[in-house]
Amino acid sequence: MNPLTLLTLTALATLTTATPTSPPETETPICDRQCASSNNITCGEGWEATKIGTCWACCMI
Numbered sequence: 076m077n078p079l080t081l082l083t084l085t086a087l088a089t090l091t092t093a094t095p096t097s098p099p100e101t102e103t104p105i106c107d108r109q110c111a112s113s114n115n116i117t118c119g120e121g122w123e124a125t126k127i128g129t130c131w132a133c134c135m136i
Contacts, residue, residue: 106134 109116110130118124118133125134 104134
């Protein structure tokens, strides 16, 4: 086998196996912009009260 061909195949094989994969992304919740001071907020069906910092908001579940 031609040394140049062998070198090319080795380089291509190394590149395909050495490609890093990205870590899985965490899901960002979808929330409204409401900022209530307590969790006594009324969220619609499919939403739940979630504390974000010092605020409470309705986020999709």
